[in-house]
Amino acid sequence: AQKITQTQPGMFVQEKEAVTLDCTYDTSDQSYGLFWYKQPSSGEMIFLIYQGSYDEQNATEGRYSLNFQKARKSANLVISASQLGDSAMYFCAMSRRGGAQKLVFGQGTRLTINP
């Protein structure tokens, strides 16, 4: 079975600072993907970034980067130069590469950016 753990229920950060959101995972699969989603108060889930288990380089997407440490089974999201619009729930999720490719989510971290 796959499991995602997000240990930070809430984070408060000053605008323009960088922030790291923690995510650890557990799986017996060799081939899997790790995802981060943002959920604003409006409810939709917005895809931010993806990291494959065999990718040697950390994924980056604009201000988002994923700090992937496979041996530690961690996939932390780093947001650089935070903005007020970054305030939202953030979910880490994983999926097997084959089969249904359904996502298993963590409990989320509520990020609040202060002006």
Place this chain on the structure above:
Amino acid sequence: DTGVSQNPRHKITKRGQNVTFRCDPISEHNRLYWYRQTLGQGPEFLTYFQNEAQLEKSRLLSDRFSAERPKGSFSTLEIQRTEQGDSAMYLCASSAGGADLFNYGYTFGSGTRLTVV
């Protein structure tokens, strides 16, 4: 294509009533998923369709729940004899599957928030 559309956005129903939600995925996506999200939790997988075939169902999907995807296009999720514990956000997502999933992720709809009173 404007993304994944879900209707209604909100539904309030009395306990014991039946409700049906609709999801219109991105037209070229052959994979469709339903998730349930309760307050303060991450979404939980309910069921998965590839085209019109329902290929996987979670244990969370009791016999009061049924999902369909006729002709591999839109999907409906029906809950019969609703209970207060069914109150949640029901999210639909679609994907082209394969490598596209990992490049673009799933595309989620805005969800249907169900309140059972």
